[in-house]
Amino acid sequence: MQIRLAKVEDAAEACEVLRRSITELCHADHQTDSRNLEAWLSNKTADNVRSWIADPNTCVVIATDGATIIGIGAVTSLGEIILNYVSPAARFRGVSKAILKCLEGTARELGHTRCAVTSTGTARRFYLSAGYLPQGSPTVSFGRIIGYPMVKHLSSTAPAA
Numbered sequence: 001m002q003i004r005l006a007k008v009e010d011a012a013e014a015c016e017v018l019r020r021s022i023t024e025l026c027h028a029d030h031q032t033d034s035r036n037l038e039a040w041l042s043n044k045t046a047d048n049v050r051s052w053i054a055d056p057n058t059c060v061v062i063a064t065d066g067a068t069i070i071g072i073g074a075v076t077s078l079g080e081i082i083l084n085y086v087s088p089a090a091r092f093r094g095v096s097k098a099i100l101k102c103l104e105g106t107a108r109e110l111g112h113t114r115c116a117v118t119s120t121g122t123a124r125r126f127y128l129s130a131g132y133l134p135q136g137s138p139t140v141s142f143g144r145i146i147g148y149p150m151v152k153h154l155s156s157t158a159p160a161a
Contacts, residue, residue: 005059006053008050013069017086018072018085021088023037026122061073063099071085080115112154118147121148127150135151
């Protein structure tokens with residue numbers, strides 16, 4: 001597995017990984033409710049992924065296994081992780097952990113002493129085990145929790161990814 005900066009040519013395949021991850025791995029969050037799922041997927045298009053990759057205020061990385069994209073992650077110039085998704089076929093192979101290490105390294109290189117993320121319910125335990133702590137109240141929509149704000153203080157001596 002390798003982690004590298006995403007290129008605009010990666011957008012369509014990366015988008016497919018992102019959409020499959022949400023659809024197939026995040027059942028606890030969308031509860032297979034088509035309305036919830038469609039709302040979550042509405043901005044997960046190849047064109048939007050292309051624009052995120054091209055945005056100078058966002059660092060988008062992908063994980064590859066050979067020529068196949070198996071994960072996508074992104075961190076903003078403000079140190080907020082906005083994507084960390086893995087292909088269902090690559091789940092539990094350390095892909096999300098490797099992406100997270102890279103994103104935190106990028107935030108550190110940008111001068112941030114902390115990273116923030118709004119975690120899904122599915123990923124919450126993952127972020128807790130990576131040292132993230134709850135930050136404020138969960139985000140609620142239509143009476144359902146849709147996000148858990150979390151923060152991690154980054155060690156200034158930790159090596160950048």
